[in-house]
Amino acid sequence: MTKKLDYDSLPTDLTTSPSHTAVRTKFYVLDTNILLHEPLAFLNFHEHNVIIPMVVLEELDAIKDRQKDVSRDARVAIRSLENALKDATPEQILAGVPLNRLQGNHQADGTLAIFADYELRQADSALSLTENDHRIIQAAIELQKQHREHKVVLVTKDINMRLKAKGAGVKYVEDYRTDQLIDDIRFLSKGFQEVEGSFWEQVGEVTSVQEGRDTFHEVERELLPNVFHNQYMIDDDETFAGRVVGYNDKHVRLLDLGYERMMGYSAWGVHPKNIYQAMAMHALLDTSVDLVILTGPAGSGKTLLALAAALEMVVEKGIYEKIIVTRNTPEIAESIGYLPGTEEEKMAPWLAAITDSLEVLHKNDESMESSLNFIMKKANIQLKSLNFMRGRSIQNAIVILDEAQNLTASQLKTIITRCGTNTKIICSGNLAQIDSYYLTAVTSGLTYIVERFKDYPGSATVNLNGVVRSNLAQYAEENL
Incomplete structure (x- = not known):
């Protein structure tokens, strides 16, 4: 039987380390299209924590073998995630693995976690959980309940999904703007x-x-x-x-x-x-x-x-x-x-x-x-x-x-x-x-x-x- 993780019981050093004292850390839930747009996007959230719903990994797996250019981005994203999580235990992956241990030119100082969204129940959602987008939205809602003292942000490049997420009760929904150099x-x-x-x-x-x-x-x-x-x-x-x-x-x-x-x-x-x-x-x-x-x-x-x-x-x-x-x-x-x-x-x-x-x-x-x-x-x-x-x-x-x-x-x-x-x-x-x-x-x-x-x-x-x-x-x- 799979043990459901209580995110509020995370070790304090994952969320309130000295590098995080100046700004309260946020939790960013990434949609699949973010990793297709930029496979290493999970390294661009500085001291904040990144969460990948399980359904995102399923979608990347379905895309990686297509005869399209986007399949390469899916494969790069999968390899990058595996590289970040390969030495962690299942419990650590669910709780959040520190990203600052990864070598390379990045400023990531938060954690990377996988959210087991298969535990979501239809009775708790106004959306049909048979659709992948709805599972991601519901994952953000669940994390929002568990982290009431933190800001939980759903990040997606899908405009319609941003609208649905707002309508379903996600408080913070954003586009991915790390590679956006101007506002207008x-x-x-x-x-x-x-x-x-x-x-x-x-x-x-x-x-x-x-x-x-x-x-x-x-x-x-x-x-x-x-x-x-x-x-x-x-x-x-x-x-x-x-x-x-x-x-x-x-x-x-x-x-x-x-x-x-x-x-x-x-x-x-x-x-x-x-x-x-x-x-x-x-x-x-x-x-x-x-x-x-x-x-x-x-x-x-x-x-x-x-x-x-x-x-x-x-x-x-x-x-x-x-x-x-x-x-x-x-x-x-x-x-x-x-x-x-x-x-x-x-x-x-x-x-x-x-x-x-x-x-x-x-x-x-x-x-x-x-x-x-x-x-x-x-x-x-x-x-x-x-x-x-x-x-x-x-x-x-x-x-x-x-x-x-x-x-x-x-x-x-x-x-x-x-x-x-x-x-x-x-x-x-x-x-x-x-x-x-x-x-x-x-x-x-x-x-x-x-x-x-x-x-x-x-x-x-x-x-x-x-x-x-x-x-x-x-x-x-x-x-x-």
């Missing part, structure tokens, strides 16, 4: 600053230096206090355009790019239609920038500019050897095995935006189909599934990652860490068109890398304001 998408870095009026009137006196063909200006830091590397500067009068190339406590060093010069840029026959596209094109064509992040609404030209710049640098300039285009397939079609043909033929429907852009770039050719076939071979354009990118080492290539708003931070890390010598990666996405069940604009991996890389000297971010596709598309973007 309006605070997301755009990659540029717009100065009201004339830039020169705003900054007054500057120190200018000519180095070869380039002109640099040094202005007082107090005039531009919130700057970061490779941030662009433009003004309303269309008289100045520059980029931050360095700064210290006293001065900001700007590379003068010239407003008119930027508007005169060209890549594979494409010219910028506004200053935002001009900044994007400058970053795309700059070989010192290894990561370019393009955000903006549908129709702002993200994919077209990325492809035009890639073709320019591969075919015309020979800087890179190939173009790899990838994106995450929707969860409903995550497995591409059902589609006929090779990997590239299977990916073609999901990368139609790329083929559409190629057609736009060659629409005036005598034989567009022949031109497309020639360019696909000449530029060595490869259409790859994101699921098959793991484990690769990419050299001498441009990687275009389209629809990046649907990726988590860990998925983007997987791609970016694949890039080797002489490789440039272009991430583009529209944060208003997220298809993932569990991601929002502030928790998207695209938002995460914009904030993480905004001051990295080898990256540049540009938000492409304005829709240039058509008047109809612009009206729809603004009014629908």
